[in-house]
Amino acid sequence: MNIIELDNITKTYGSHKAVDDLTLHVPKGSIYGFIGPNGSGKTTTIRMIMNILYPDNGNIKLFGQELIGSRLEKVGYLPEERGLYKKMKVKELIKFHGELKGVADLDRLADEWLEKFDLTRWADKKVEALSKGMSQKVQFIVTIIDMPEIIILDEPFSGLDPVNAEIIKEVILKLRDQGSTIIFSTHDMSVAEKMCDYIFMIYKGKKVLDGTLQSIQEKFGSDTIRVQSEMGVKAFDGIQGIERVNDFGQLQEVKMMPQTDSQEVLKAVMAKTRVLKFELTSPSLNDIFIRIARPENNEDHE
Amino acid sequence: MNKVWTLIKREYRAAVKTKGFIIGLVLLPIMMGGTFAIILLTEDNVDLKSKTVLVVDESGSVGQFLVNTAKDRNQNFITDKETGEKIQPEYFFTLVDKETDFDAQKLTLSDKVRDREIHAFVHIGPDVIHQGDDPEGSRILYYAENSTMDPIKNWVSGNANSYIRQVRVKALGIDEASVQNLFQRINAEGMGLLSIDSKTGGVKDAKKSSELESVLIPYVMLMLIFMMIMMSAIPLLTAVMEEKSERIAEVLLGSVTPTQFMLGKVLGGLAVALTTASIYVLGAVFTISKLDYGELIPYYILPWFFVYLILAVVLYGTIMAALGSSCNDSKDAQAIQFPAMIPIMIPMFVLLPVIKDPLGDLATWMSLFPPFTPMLMLVRQATPVTIPMWQPIVGLIGVFLFTAMSVWAGGRLFRSCIIMVGKRPKIGTMIKYIIKG
Numbered sequence: 170m171n172i173i174e175l176d177n178i179t180k181t182y183g184s185h186k187a188v189d190d191l192t193l194h195v196p197k198g199s200i201y202g203f204i205g206p207n208g209s210g211k212t213t214t215i216r217m218i219m220n221i222l223y224p225d226n227g228n229i230k231l232f233g234q235e236l237i238g239s240r241l242e243k244v245g246y247l248p249e250e251r252g253l254y255k256k257m258k259v260k261e262l263i264k265f266h267g268e269l270k271g272v273a274d275l276d277r278l279a280d281e282w283l284e285k286f287d288l289t290r291w292a293d294k295k296v297e298a299l300s301k302g303m304s305q306k307v308q309f310i311v312t313i314i315d316m317p318e319i320i321i322l323d324e325p326f327s328g329l330d331p332v333n334a335e336i337i338k339e340v341i342l343k344l345r346d347q348g349s350t351i352i353f354s355t356h357d358m359s360v361a362e363k364m365c366d367y368i369f370m371i372y373k374g375k376k377v378l379d380g381t382l383q384s385i386q387e388k389f390g391s392d393t394i395r396v397q398s399e400m401g402v403k404a405f406d407g408i409q410g411i412e413r414v415n416d417f418g419q420l421q422e423v424k425m426m427p428q429t430d431s432q433e434v435l436k437a438v439m440a441k442t443r444v445l446k447f448e449l450t451s452p453s454l455n456d457i458f459i460r461i462a463r464p465e466n467n468e469d470h471e
Numbered sequence: 472m473n474k475v476w477t478l479i480k481r482e483y484r485a486a487v488k489t490k491g492f493i494i495g496l497v498l499l500p501i502m503m504g505g506t507f508a509i510i511l512l513t514e515d516n517v518d519l520k521s522k523t524v525l526v527v528d529e530s531g532s533v534g535q536f537l538v539n540t541a542k543d544r545n546q547n548f549i550t551d552k553e554t555g556e557k558i559q560p561e562y563f564f565t566l567v568d569k570e571t572d573f574d575a576q577k578l579t580l581s582d583k584v585r586d587r588e589i590h591a592f593v594h595i596g597p598d599v600i601h602q603g604d605d606p607e608g609s610r611i612l613y614y615a616e617n618s619t620m621d622p623i624k625n626w627v628s629g630n631a632n633s634y635i636r637q638v639r640v641k642a643l644g645i646d647e648a649s650v651q652n653l654f655q656r657i658n659a660e661g662m663g664l665l666s667i668d669s670k671t672g673g674v675k676d677a678k679k680s681s682e683l684e685s686v687l688i689p690y691v692m693l694m695l696i697f698m699m700i701m702m703s704a705i706p707l708l709t710a711v712m713e714e715k716s717e718r719i720a721e722v723l724l725g726s727v728t729p730t731q732f733m734l735g736k737v738l739g740g741l742a743v744a745l746t747t748a749s750i751y752v753l754g755a756v757f758t759i760s761k762l763d764y765g766e767l768i769p770y771y772i773l774p775w776f777f778v779y780l781i782l783a784v785v786l787y788g789t790i791m792a793a794l795g796s797s798c799n800d801s802k803d804a805q806a807i808q809f810p811a812m813i814p815i816m817i818p819m820f821v822l823l824p825v826i827k828d829p830l831g832d833l834a835t836w837m838s839l840f841p842p843f844t845p846m847l848m849l850v851r852q853a854t855p856v857t858i859p860m861w862q863p864i865v866g867l868i869g870v871f872l873f874t875a876m877s878v879w880a881g882g883r884l885f886r887s888c889i890i891m892v893g894k895r896p897k898i899g900t901m902i903k904y905i906i907k908g
Contacts, residue, residue, distance in 0.1 A: 252718030
C-alpha cells in the first residue's frame with residue numbers, strides 16, 4: 170500500500186520549473202531516499218508533500234487521501250535549514266512542539282529523548298547556547314516526538330559527527346521497524362545506498378531514478394571495474410575503451426565504454442603495474458549520480 | 472484551536488518573561504507623563520538672577536514710572552512673605568539718554584545684552600501717551616535675546632499700559648477711582664451641561680469644564696492605545712520576518728497551518744497589550760482614587776477603550792504579520808515599516824483639531840474611517856462633548872468588518888509569503904496572492 174502518492178506534480182517559480190510532471194509512490198513502512206544535486210527540486214517536492222507549498226498541477230495523496238489544505242497530522246518534518254526559537258530552553262522547546270502535535274505525557278517523553286541523545290544536562294539551557302550538532306539533535310527530537318506515521322527528513326545527517334549520525338540512523342531504523350514510513354534527502358550516497366529501500370533521484374525538476382538500489386544498478390549494467398594497483402590512477406593512462414576514471418586515491422572506479430572487454434583492460438593494466446584488486450561491478454550510486462549530474466550533462470540540458 | 476492556544480501561550484511568555492517587558496512597562500508612563508512632569512517641575516524653577524534693563528524714554532514719564540515701579544517691586548514683591556525667601560529676581564530699570572546716532576546707540580546696547588552686561592533695553596516712543604500722526608512714535612520696543620518668551624516684556628507692557636491709562640484718564644479730568652469699573656474684565660467660564668442624577672432623579676448641576684476633561688483624558692486615551700499598538704502590533708513585522716529568515720516558520724509549519732501560526736502571533740501580541748493596558752488602567756484608577764480625585768475617572772470610556780484596543784491590535788497586528796511574512800531580511804522590514812505605520816500616525820497628527828471640535832466634519836468623517844476609528848472615535852468619546860450614539864456603533868461595525876477582512880487578506884498573504892525566499896514581492900504581486908490565495 171502506498172502511503173504517499175504524487176501524480177503528475179508540477180511547480181513553477183516564475184519561468185523556472187522547479188518540479189516537472191513528477192509521479193512518485195512511496196510504499197508504507199519503507200525508507201525512501203531523495204537524492205539530486207543542489208537546486209534540483211528535492212526540497213520543493215518535500216515542501217509540497219508537507220502542504221507548505223501547493224503544486225501548480227497534479228495530485229498529492231497522503232494516507233490515501235488528497236491534501237485539502239489542512240495541516241497534516243501524524244507527519245513529522247525536519248526541514249533542510251534548522252529553525253528553533255533561540256531564547257527558549259531546550260526542554261521547554263521540545264514540550265512546546267510536542268504540545269503543538271498533541272502529544273501526552275510530554276515531560277517524561279522529553280526527558281527520555283534528551284537522555285537518549287546525551288542532552289540531559291542541556292535541558293534547562295537556552296537553545297542559543299547549543300552547538301550546531303546539538304541543535305540538530307534537538308530538532309530531530311522535535312520532529313519525531315509524536316512518533317509520526319510519516320517522517321520527512323531534509324538532510325538529517327548534515328553537520329553531525331559520526332557518533333550522533335549513528336544515533337539518528339538507529340532511531341530512523343527503529344521508527345521504520347515500528348511501522349513509520351521515512352523519506353529523507355541526502356547528499357551522502359553511501360548513506361542512501363546502505364539505508365534506503367528505495368531511491369528517487371530528481372534532476373532539474375524531473376525524476377531520473379526511482380526504485381530499489383538493485384533495480385537502478387541493473388539498469389546501468391555491469392560496466393564498471395574497481396581496481397587497486399601499485400601505480401594508482403596513472404595505470405589507466407593511454408588505455409583504450411575507458412570512458413571515465415573516478416579516482417579515490419587507493420582505489421579507482423572505472424567506467425568502460427560499451428563493448429569494452431573488462432579482461433582487455435585488466436591485461437593492459439597488468440602490463441604496466443602489479444594489480445592488487447580487480448572487481449567487475451555495477452556502478453555505485455555515487456557514480457550513477459555523477460553520470461547523471463556531471464557538468465557536461467548540465468550543458469546538454471541548458 | 473488548541474494549537475493556536477499553544478502558540479499564544481508561547482508568544483505571551485516570550486514577551487512577558489523578559490527584562491525588556493518590565494523595563495518597557497515602567498518606561499512607558501515615564502515617557503507619556505515625562506513632558507507634563509518636566510513642565511510642572513520647571514514651572515516653579517524661576518531664574519533668580521537680577522535683571523538690568525536700560526530704558527531710552529522719549530515719552531518723558533513712562534520710563535521713570537517703570538524705574539519706580541521696579542524699585543517698588545524689588546522691595547515688596549520678590550520675597551515669600553512667610554519665609555522671607557527670595558522667589559522672584561530683582562529688576563533694575565535705568566534711564567539712559569537717547570543719543571544723536573540712535574542706531575549706533577542701539578547697536579552698542581545690543582552688544583551689551585550679548586555680553587550679558589544688561590538683560591535687555593527698552594525704547595519708549597515719544598507719542599505713547601497721546602498718539603500722534605506717526606504710528607512709529609507710539610510704540611514700545613523691547614530688545615532682548617529671546618524677547619518673545621521673556622516675562623519682563625509682559626511686565627513692561629502691563630505696567631506701561633497701566634500708567635498710560637492713568638495719565639489719559641487724568642487728562643480727561645475724571646477721578647480715576649470712579650472709573651475703575653471701566654477696566655474690570657470679566658471672562659466667560661466654561662461649564663459642562665446639566666443632567667439628571669440617576670440616584671436621586673433630580674437635576675444634576677453642571678460641572679465646571681476643565682482642561683483635564685477636555686484635553687488630558689482624550690490625550691491619555693489616545694497615547695495609551697497608540698503605545699499599545701506600538702508595543703504589540705508593530706513589532707510583529709520584524710518578529711515574523713526574523714522567524715521566516717531563521718527558518719523557525721518552516722519548522723512550525725510542519726505542525727500548524729499558516730493561518731494558525733499568524734493567529735498565534737497576533738493573539739499573543741493582543742494578550743500582551745491587554746495585560747499592559749490593564750496594569751496601567753488599574754494602576755491609574757487606584758492612584759487617582761487614593762488621591763481623592765475618583766470622580767474624574769472616566770469609567771464610561773473604559774469598555775470602549777478595551778474594545779477598540781482589541782480591534783486595533785488584531786487589525787494592525789495582522790497587517791504587520793502579513794507584511795513581515797513578505798520580508799526576507801531587516802532591510803526589507805525597514806523599507807516597509809514606515810509606510811505601514813502611516814495609518815497609526817495620522818490620528819496623532821489630527822489629535823488637536825479633533826479634540827478642539829469633536830463634532831466637526833473632520834473629526835466625524837475621519838473617526839468613521841475604519842483604520843482610524845479605534846483611535847479617533849475613542850478620542851471623540853473621551854471628550855466632554857456628547858457625540859451621536861450611532862457614530863460609535865457604525866464605527867465599531869466598520870472597524871470590525873475591516874479587521875475581519877484584513878485577517879482574511881493577511882492570512883492569504885501570509886500563507887503565500889512565509890516560505891518564499893528571494894526578492895520581496897511587489898505590491899501588485901501581493902494583491903495577486905491575496906486574490907488568488
